[in-house]
Amino acid sequence: MLDGTHARIAIIMAVITAICPAAEQPDKSVSTIPQPVSMEISDGYFQIGPDTRIIAENEAAAEAAKLIDSLASAMGFKLSLANTSRRRRGSISLRLDEDLSKLGDEGYRLRVSPRRVSIRAKEPAGLFYGIQTLRQLLPEQVFSKRKVEGAEWKVPCVRITDYPRFGWRGLLVDPARHFIPKQDLMRFIDIMALHKFNSLQIHLTDDQGWRIEIRKYPELTRTGAWMDYTTMLSGQEAEGFGDKRPGGFYSQDDIREIVRYAAERYINIVPEIEMPAHTGAAIISYPEIGLYPEKLSALPAEKRWFANERVLAPRPKTVEFMQNVLTEVMELFPSDYIHIGGDEANIEHWKKSEEMQALKRELGLKDEAELHSWFIRQVDSFLTSHGRRLVGWDEILQGGLAPGATVMSWRGQQGGITAANAGHDVVMAPTTHTYFDYYQGPSEGEPRAIGGNLPLEKVYRFEPIPKDITAEKTKHVLGVQGQLWGEYISTAEHRYYMAYPRAAALAEVGWSPRAAKNYENFLARLGCHLKRFDAAGINYRKLD
Numbered sequence: 001m002l003d004g005t006h007a008r009i010a011i012i013m014a015v016i017t018a019i020c021p022a023a024e025q026p027d028k029s030v031s032t033i034p035q036p037v038s039m040e041i042s043d044g045y046f047q048i049g050p051d052t053r054i055i056a057e058n059e060a061a062a063e064a065a066k067l068i069d070s071l072a073s074a075m076g077f078k079l080s081l082a083n084t085s086r087r088r089r090g091s092i093s094l095r096l097d098e099d100l101s102k103l104g105d106e107g108y109r110l111r112v113s114p115r116r117v118s119i120r121a122k123e124p125a126g127l128f129y130g131i132q133t134l135r136q137l138l139p140e141q142v143f144s145k146r147k148v149e150g151a152e153w154k155v156p157c158v159r160i161t162d163y164p165r166f167g168w169r170g171l172l173v174d175p176a177r178h179f180i181p182k183q184d185l186m187r188f189i190d191i192m193a194l195h196k197f198n199s200l201q202i203h204l205t206d207d208q209g210w211r212i213e214i215r216k217y218p219e220l221t222r223t224g225a226w227m228d229y230t231t232m233l234s235g236q237e238a239e240g241f242g243d244k245r246p247g248g249f250y251s252q253d254d255i256r257e258i259v260r261y262a263a264e265r266y267i268n269i270v271p272e273i274e275m276p277a278h279t280g281a282a283i284i285s286y287p288e289i290g291l292y293p294e295k296l297s298a299l300p301a302e303k304r305w306f307a308n309e310r311v312l313a314p315r316p317k318t319v320e321f322m323q324n325v326l327t328e329v330m331e332l333f334p335s336d337y338i339h340i341g342g343d344e345a346n347i348e349h350w351k352k353s354e355e356m357q358a359l360k361r362e363l364g365l366k367d368e369a370e371l372h373s374w375f376i377r378q379v380d381s382f383l384t385s386h387g388r389r390l391v392g393w394d395e396i397l398q399g400g401l402a403p404g405a406t407v408m409s410w411r412g413q414q415g416g417i418t419a420a421n422a423g424h425d426v427v428m429a430p431t432t433h434t435y436f437d438y439y440q441g442p443s444e445g446e447p448r449a450i451g452g453n454l455p456l457e458k459v460y461r462f463e464p465i466p467k468d469i470t471a472e473k474t475k476h477v478l479g480v481q482g483q484l485w486g487e488y489i490s491t492a493e494h495r496y497y498m499a500y501p502r503a504a505a506l507a508e509v510g511w512s513p514r515a516a517k518n519y520e521n522f523l524a525r526l527g528c529h530l531k532r533f534d535a536a537g538i539n540y541r542k543l544d
């Protein structure tokens, strides 16, 4: 007889092997991430082969084409698409269905029987998410970029009804600290989509670099994109780095391409243009928006890094400069939300400036916090008048929150609680549970990180709706976001290592019903999920 410990290990092993169907050893059990709202598994399979037809009409046909593409490399054949509404045996049908409006704009229903697969949704986004689930029902080798020989592409019979808990399921990447090439960003978006994330915030500007072409202000990228100062390197050390230079920027055509690519995967790109702090690269490029333009202009650009307070002078001309930048940003990004940073402004610099003290008096403001708030309000009313919404880090609460602002709560959840109770929308992004630039285990065994400690389990157990938000205000919690700040992340491989599997845990926080969450069950499914990463060639941190 097995003793207690061995019996438990045997059971866990049985669960893990039972839920990882491999192409050469297909199994009817299922391990999807994020966990669907409801799922029934029954006997039997649907088998995909070269003769399997995809049936879809109109908008559903665009989603069908994505399904066909996502299967072709590993299967070694391209399924054909029949543009019809007729049901047939041996087919996978995708259809929009108004009757499913109760599942919302991202919900779907997936049915697999031995005769057919059917995905139904009110909107194309729901079909897309149904497809992501279907891909995870197949053996993990379906994620291979190369043809898999001898595989049986069996899908277990299931009935799934699914929709997300939150409407904002995001990640943040930071090409300002180390530039991220466009192709890397697109691959990152693919992996996000597999986890049903729908928002990617791109931190486009900071002290270390300005990464977006602005036609009206060409110096922002001519100078500001190539400074080669990072948290890891000073400018001198970066000399001779060649292709590995931390600099670079996205042209406006690049941005349009990235936005379109993400939109095809139902990911909204939220651009972040930092102000009034984290603006060193902008000030070096245009000293007139900084506190001491004459002092800075007298220096060559490469000497300005250390002589720069990295906070804007919020005079009306600076407000106008930033509004002009945002005009081009709004042309490029269809996002309702435009992120303007707002964090970590060292307003001591404004205290020391005679000009800023005079400005404060002239505007009738009590202190520097009110001057910060005044500046954010100028930007808020500008964005609002153009039909957009301002989102900023929780420091924008200080000195009074601008009327239309959405708050991203990063210094814990208190900022989010205060803002939601005051009737503002919030996104929960606290350092405690969502900062993926933190260590994920004892630091000795990990690549250098910014600090902190955020293990996988802590991410998984994150609850985005704190009890201190009153019941009728919980609707203001739009969702969650994980942060991949780039000070110490300079390669795609390292970025995936920091993101996954923590982002898989956050995906489930954002999507799955609270009552369905179970860490042990997640870990068992994750064991299979990571094999998908192996098949796809995506790096990740191994489980402890």
Ligand code: ACM
Binding pocket: 343, 344, 393, 410
């Ligand atoms: C932040 O991490 N400064 C938003």
